[in-house]
């Protein structure tokens with residue numbers, strides 16, 4: 001699946017294109033949580049937006065239970081997205097209408113999709129508050145009268161109102177106080193367990209992604225470069241970029257130094273030829289400039305297995321310390 005945006009500020013007639021997703025294909029199994037990691041601008045949010053139908057891919061298909069979302073008539077697409085996918089944004093203050101009390105915010109999806117009688121809708125609102133651990137009296141409050149954590153609980157309850165099979169959570173805790181982040185993450189873990197939800201979980205916080213996910217997907221300049229079971233991704237990732245990303249996460253592999261990467265992240269409007277990571281990779285050679293490798297790896301360990309796209313993958317048993325030594329230029333070595 002591909003998605004290009006016209007670059008902000010570029011001409012209307014022949015805009016420069018930002019290649020936000022390039023052949024980014026992903027399957028999420030029922031009940032599975034897939035976490036997405038990568039530097040800012042690598043396409044994580046765009047992937048989330050495509051899954052929930054906010055953005056339409058420039059080419060490729062989005063299949064919900066095997067049916068092509070964008071081949072459906074518009075009304076059916078709206079119903080499918082409204083009832084099968086829940087969305088939790090970063091900032092509940094902007095995601096919730098400030099003028100509506102909580103019970104209206106929670107009832108709204110039920111009204112729009114005509115679920116149940118008025119009495120059943122009112123009962124569902126009470127059930128939803130209970131589900132996300134909010135007391136009944138919150139129903140009459142306006143979002144502005146709640147704390148950030150309570151507002152995010154309301155946003156999660158609203159996303160779950162129609163019992164979706166998939167919850168897409170894009171940075172769901174990054175706008176919250178550090179003290180309430182853990183509570184919201186625990187709530188999401190409990191809900192996943194209780195409701196059998198599948199989840200796409202996007203976050204800058206690599207530790208959190210690893211904790212929340214069954215499988216971790218690494219993105220680089222719009223491409224998925226690796227998919228690995230969460231328990232393998234820290235020390236046994238095979239793509240040099242994934243290893244470098246995890247080595248730079250404070251506290252995860254401490255006291256190991258991060259693997260040094262050369263230069264800045266290239267622009268998504270003019271990505272390098274071949275493997276886009278090659279300009280920063282200590283293993284890159286001519287082959288990497290010529291072609292982007294296909295996926296290789298072991299299928300079957302988890303849905304999607306452990307796959308990576310690299311001409312010179314890291315050996316599974318290579319330690320991060322060994323990689324730091326390889327990637328440090330000779331003149332900078334101690």
Ligand SMILES: Nc1ncnc2c1ncn2[C@@H]1O[C@H](COP(=O)(O)OP(=O)(O)OP(=O)(O)O)[C@@H](O)[C@H]1O
Pocket residue numbers: 005006007008018019020038039040041042043044045046047204268
């Ligand atoms: N509406 C838009 N118009 C033009 N370019 C966009 C638009 N939205 C995103 N982009 C660009 O697409 C690329 C991918 O952006 P995206 O927001 O998906 O990345 P991200 O990994 O989620 O970043 P972050 O972690 O900072 O949110 C970036 O180069 C970004 O500047």
